[in-house]
Amino acid sequence: MKVPPRSHPLWLAFLLHRLSGLALALFLPVHLWLLSQAVTSPATLDGFLAFAEHPLVKLAEFGLVFLLAVHMGGGLRLLALEFLPWSDRHKTYAAAAIGAALFLSATFFLRAI
Amino acid sequence: MLDLRLYVAQRLSALVMVPLVLGHIAVMIYAIQGGLSTAEILGRTQGSLLWFLFYGTFVIAVSVHAAIGLRVIAHEWGGLRGRVLDWLMWVVGAGLLTLGARAVLAVTVP
Numbered sequence: 001m002k003v004p005p006r007s008h009p010l011w012l013a014f015l016l017h018r019l020s021g022l023a024l025a026l027f028l029p030v031h032l033w034l035l036s037q038a039v040t041s042p043a044t045l046d047g048f049l050a051f052a053e054h055p056l057v058k059l060a061e062f063g064l065v066f067l068l069a070v071h072m073g074g075g076l077r078l079l080a081l082e083f084l085p086w087s088d089r090h091k092t093y094a095a096a097a098i099g100a101a102l103f104l105s106a107t108f109f110l111r112a113i
Numbered sequence: 114m115l116d117l118r119l120y121v122a123q124r125l126s127a128l129v130m131v132p133l134v135l136g137h138i139a140v141m142i143y144a145i146q147g148g149l150s151t152a153e154i155l156g157r158t159q160g161s162l163l164w165f166l167f168y169g170t171f172v173i174a175v176s177v178h179a180a181i182g183l184r185v186i187a188h189e190w191g192g193l194r195g196r197v198l199d200w201l202m203w204v205v206g207a208g209l210l211t212l213g214a215r216a217v218l219a220v221t222v223p
Contacts, residue, residue: 025179035216042151
C-alpha cells in the first residue's frame, strides 16, 4: 500500500481541518444547551458567563474562535480546490486561512481581555 | 465511502455557512466587549426575526454539516461502517437540530 504523504504541508492542512471540525462538533452541543437555558434558567447561563470572565476561559474562547475561523478558511480552500480551476497556489491559501483565522480570533481576544 | 447526496449536502451546507460564520464572528467580536450577560444577549436577540432566521438557518446547516463530518471521521478513524455509521449520523444530526432549535427559540422568541 502506498504510504500517505504525511510530510507534505497540505497533509497538515487536512489534519487541521479535520481536528478543528471535530473539536467544534464536540463543543457545539454544550454551546447550544447553555443558550437554551437563557429563558428557563437564566441563573445557569449567567453562572457560565461569569465563569467565562476567567482569563483561561477567555484563552479557550480565543481557541474556539480560531478553530471556527480556520475551519471556515480550510473549507473555502477545499471548495476552491474542488470547484475552481486552480491548481498550484493551495499552500498559499492554506497559509492565508490560518493567517485570517489568527487575525479574527486575535481581534476577538483583544476585545475580550 | 461518501455517497453523492451526502457529499453535495456537505458542500452546500458549507457554502450556506460561509457568510453565517463571518457574521457570527463579527457578532462575537462586537458582543464580547464589556462582558456578556443573559439580559444583554436577550436584549439583542429577543423578538428579532432577523436573528431568528440567521441562527435558525445556521442551526439547520451546522446540524447537516456536523453529522456528515462526524460520519466521515467515524468511518475513517473509527472504522465504523454500514448501519451503525448511518445511525450515528442521524442521531448526531437530530440531536444538534433539537438542541439548536431549543437554543434559537430560547433567545429569539419574546
